Amino acid sequence: MAKxxxxxxxxxxxxxxxxxxxxxxxxxxxxxxxxxxTVYPEVNFTLPPMQVNKNTISKAYKQYKEMTEGVCxxxxxxxxxxxxxxxELVPDMTFNPEWGIETTKIVKEVMNEYQDKNGLxxxxxxxxxxVREGNDLEHMWRGKHWxxxxxxxxxxAENGADLLSIESVGxxxxxxxxxxxxxxxxxxxxxxxxxxxxxxxxWENIVKIAEETNIIPAGDTACAFANTSxxxxxxxxxxxxxxAIDRVMCAVRTMIANEQGAIGPDKDCGYEGPxxxxxxxxxxxxEGKSAAxxxxxxxxxxxxxxxxxxxxxxxxxxxxxxxxxPEICTEMLVYDCRLMNQFTASGNNLLMRDMLVESDSRLxxxxxxxxxxxxxxxxxxxxxxxxxxxxxKIAAKAAVQEIRKGFENGSLELNERELxxxxxxxxxxxxxxxxxxxxxxxxxxxxxxxKFDPKKYDIA
Amino acid sequence: MDREILNELTVALQKGDAIxxxxxxxxxxxxxxxxxxxxTEGLVSSMNTIAEKFKKKQIFVPDLLLATRAMNAGIFILKxxxxxxxxxxxxxxxxxxxxxxxxxxxxxxxxxxxxxxxxEVIDLGNDVPVNYFIEAIKKFKPQILGLSASLTTTMYxxxxxxxxxxxxxxxxxxxxxxxxxxxxxxxxxxIGADIYDMDGTKVADKAKEKLKxxxx
Ligand code: B12
Numbered sequence: 001m002a003k004x005x006x007x008x009x010x011x012x013x014x015x016x017x018x019x020x021x022x023x024x025x026x027x028x029x030x031x032x033x034x035x036x037x038t039v040y041p042e043v044n045f046t047l048p049p050m051q052v053n054k055n056t057i058s059k060a061y062k063q064y065k066e067m068t069e070g071v072c073x074x075x076x077x078x079x080x081x082x083x084x085x086x087x088e089l090v091p092d093m094t095f096n097p098e099w100g101i102e103t104t105k106i107v108k109e110v111m112n113e114y115q116d117k118n119g120l121x122x123x124x125x126x127x128x129x130x131v132r133e134g135n136d137l138e139h140m141w142r143g144k145h146w147x148x149x150x151x152x153x154x155x156x157a158e159n160g161a162d163l164l165s166i167e168s169v170g171x172x173x174x175x176x177x178x179x180x181x182x183x184x185x186x187x188x189x190x191x192x193x194x195x196x197x198x199x200x201x202x203w204e205n206i207v208k209i210a211e212e213t214n215i216i217p218a219g220d221t222a223c224a225f226a227n228t229s230x231x232x233x234x235x236x237x238x239x240x241x242x243x244a245i246d247r248v249m250c251a252v253r254t255m256i257a258n259e260q261g262a263i264g265p266d267k268d269c270g271y272e273g274p275x276x277x278x279x280x281x282x283x284x285x286x287e288g289k290s291a292a293x294x295x296x297x298x299x300x301x302x303x304x305x306x307x308x309x310x311x312x313x314x315x316x317x318x319x320x321x322x323x324x325x326p327e328i329c330t331e332m333l334v335y336d337c338r339l340m341n342q343f344t345a346s347g348n349n350l351l352m353r354d355m356l357v358e359s360d361s362r363l364x365x366x367x368x369x370x371x372x373x374x375x376x377x378x379x380x381x382x383x384x385x386x387x388x389x390x391x392x393k394i395a396a397k398a399a400v401q402e403i404r405k406g407f408e409n410g411s412l413e414l415n416e417r418e419l420x421x422x423x424x425x426x427x428x429x430x431x432x433x434x435x436x437x438x439x440x441x442x443x444x445x446x447x448x449x450x451k452f453d454p455k456k457y458d459i460a
Numbered sequence: 461m462d463r464e465i466l467n468e469l470t471v472a473l474q475k476g477d478a479i480x481x482x483x484x485x486x487x488x489x490x491x492x493x494x495x496x497x498x499x500t501e502g503l504v505s506s507m508n509t510i511a512e513k514f515k516k517k518q519i520f521v522p523d524l525l526l527a528t529r530a531m532n533a534g535i536f537i538l539k540x541x542x543x544x545x546x547x548x549x550x551x552x553x554x555x556x557x558x559x560x561x562x563x564x565x566x567x568x569x570x571x572x573x574x575x576x577x578x579x580e581v582i583d584l585g586n587d588v589p590v591n592y593f594i595e596a597i598k599k600f601k602p603q604i605l606g607l608s609a610s611l612t613t614t615m616y617x618x619x620x621x622x623x624x625x626x627x628x629x630x631x632x633x634x635x636x637x638x639x640x641x642x643x644x645x646x647x648x649x650x651i652g653a654d655i656y657d658m659d660g661t662k663v664a665d666k667a668k669e670k671l672k673x674x675x676x
Binding site for chain 2: 135
């Protein structure tokens, strides 16, 4: 069960819900304060096309060193008040934890050098890959795969990481199906039961590692869930109303990391971040237009409205006319942050926030459910739920209602196809039985396949 | 004979209602329609309409998938009554995501597109090691191999598969199609693939052209 249950909102007043400020700001020894008023850039970069194996690993290390140097150099030149670097390890660096650990050391060494010599304050977020998948997966919480993930976390925590995150995948396979068929019951089950149980176990252990090594358990993201639907919706493959409702449901799941002791900043690609911030008060990292190098979205501006770190998701190392891509992304993020911080300094941050919001929120349902006022309305409902399943259902229902209200009062545009799906999702929600056991039994009976084995989650 | 029942079948299929689709197929059979006519005028033609709408972005993936499911449900009833040759697929495809890569939504969609176009698709899933591809090709003898990769660190795994096929003498009569978010036309050509398709919607047509197959 959850260690902490959030039964109240940390932010109740719309005027307190703004970028840069979080009720539970985090202070670091180097003087950086996340959520204390300043938005910092979080730069994330990855390898160019190459294989990672015994023969190439030294080349990969070299790439990471050069990318980090480029980013730190550019950040220093642009006089940033602080910088966060995120390394999303590539799969081979979790399958071989020693490679992920060595990468952490190399990146941190460069960051330390810049801190010592040039006064560039920085923090390192390490995101191991959740490799718990495949035919040889014994169990989600024990065996080879689990050990690899934990060993990577531990090694990276001991060797330079300041923040720990993961894009965890418990329940993903079921959710994939839910998305492809817009099957609400399956989606609710995957998030409210399967993913929820996995998040509890996983984050209990990540928090333990962070405590032992005296670093920060930062947070998770529904990348494997609502980002799949968001990307599909942006490509016109599924309705945007589904991706919006999915996102809100995912907030309940991602927040379980915080229930277990994660204290933020939540991970950038979790577009459910505003909900996490409103409910738990922890600072969040967000990405939007700045992440167009990685994937498309319809919420590029609104994503920044309540962000405490502003990120580019991930860019592969390539040369462009302006320099190497990680440096270019750094520059773009720095200017975005400067502008936001300047609005704050002049007392106009709410105006800036509202412009970020208004420029997107009307055009897309997923953008709409990120609107701070809508977030607060829905978050208020979510916390009434007693179990994760109940909260997931409330989240979906409240999202349907807010979207419908938005459409009816003219603050959200939806075409007929979208409206049809909104009605369909609503009626699917109605048909989910209230009795939790009955629901679980029914879901297990109809969804146990090669790809989803409830026994691997100790369910049934 | 009144066409009412075929019209109802069409509506049921396009709504993705598998139960009603089966019901109307049974009624049509009782009314004396030839199974071949129910198949072509009821199921296949409505499925073609659905596919057209999808290409034009007038409907969503779930609509396509539910209609496909309904069509398969209808075919299930018809199958024992049909002349065999109507059902021989136009080609066999083996598809999978490269080792180390867990992204499979894109590959799953491409699988649906290919099946829709009449190919038989054997799906090896994600995170597939090179030797699994080789073994499966020996076992299933497909005409087409589809490879998917979403990571810059796994895309070169495609080249490894192709090299291994060459080494095993299995490359020659095999059409290799590749795709995934970091893959480009020039990368595909560079590693010796035959077809690249950015979003998977044209892969069936391109493959058919190369195989010189006729339509379903
Ligand atoms: C959802 C997602 C995930 C989910 C995957 C869920 C699933 N079941 O597949 C999860 C969370 C598991 C995941 C994990 C990771 N991911 Co990811 N993920 C994505 C995301 C957001 C969307 C992918 C998607 O489903 N798109 C929708 C489908 C329909 O599109 P598609 O895959 O492009 O497929 C279409 C075409 O490409 C084509 N196609 C695809 N395959 C084939 C095959 C053939 C034969 C043909 C003809 C065509 C074809 O047709 C398809 C249909 O139109 C992308 C962002 C992006 N830009 O794509 C990142 C992305 C691919 N992931 C990325 C990363 C970094 C990761 C992780 C390493 C993160 C981490 N540290 O944990 C892990 C790696 C896990 C692993 N071992 O593979 C990066 C890759 C960067 C890089 N280095 O290459 C991306 C680009 C995002 C980013 N920039 O940060 N991810």
